Amino acid sequence: MGYFSSIINKIVEIAEADVLVNTVSMGSVEDIDLEKKNIYPLVHIDVEGGSFTNGQTVVLSLVIECVSIRDINKHELDTDKVYGNDNQVDNLDTCLTILNRIWKNFYRDFTGENLTANENPNFTAITYDHTNLLDGWSLTIDIEVPDTDIALC
Numbered sequence: 001m002g003y004f005s006s007i008i009n010k011i012v013e014i015a016e017a018d019v020l021v022n023t024v025s026m027g028s029v030e031d032i033d034l035e036k037k038n039i040y041p042l043v044h045i046d047v048e049g050g051s052f053t054n055g056q057t058v059v060l061s062l063v064i065e066c067v068s069i070r071d072i073n074k075h076e077l078d079t080d081k082v083y084g085n086d087n088q089v090d091n092l093d094t095c096l097t098i099l100n101r102i103w104k105n106f107y108r109d110f111t112g113e114n115l116t117a118n119e120n121p122n123f124t125a126i127t128y129d130h131t132n133l134l135d136g137w138s139l140t141i142d143i144e145v146p147d148t149d150i151a152l153c
Contacts, residue, residue, distance in 0.1 A: 003058045003145045008045060010115055011064065014105045015043040020098050021066075029138075032065060033130035040068040041094055041136070043102070048140075052147075059144050064102060066095035067126055067136030088127065088135050095136035099123060106143055118142040 008026065015024045022039035025032065032044045043066050050060040068091040106117035123139040 003147075004047070004060065006113070006145060007060055007062070007115060007143050010106075010113065011043075011045055011062075011102060014102050015098070018098055018101055020094055029063060029065060032067065033132050033134060040132075040134075041091075041098060042067055043098060053144075056147055057144050058147050059142050061140070061142050063138055063140050064099060065126065065136060065138045066098045067091075067129070067134035068095060070128060070133040070135050072133075091135035092125065092127075092137065096123075099137055099139045103139065103141060106141070114146050116144050118144075 012024050015021045021041055021043050023035075023042040024045070025035065025038070025042060026045040029044065029046045032042070043064065046063045046065070048061040048063055050058060052058055068087075070086055070088055070091065072086040103117055103121055106115055107119065109116050118141060121139055121141040123137045126134060126136045126138055128135065
């Protein structure tokens, strides 16, 4: 199996095994909210690029987003200045937990497949985004795979 498919298959496997995740998708980030049959929380994989390193590894740069739909309670008066009358904080908490589990699986190489992640990945908040008003996080991660196909002499 190739580098790319190994990484994608592992991300899908980890995300689908998480009890909090309902849908896993892949493609451009702009297309994350186009499917009518999405059930949230959703984990979305987008490949940004990669690099060949010292002839022994291949690094792929990915953006993994986890989002959920904002649920606004229009029947209650909004009196809470922190939590408001919606589930934004819950969405952000759940999605960050999901992304942290995915990253930890790669960082610690729990599966023993030599697919490892960078030590300090960056993530940014997504709030009130796309058509369905999604909240969550976008994780930028580099995953390193041993290059066993080519040997430099």
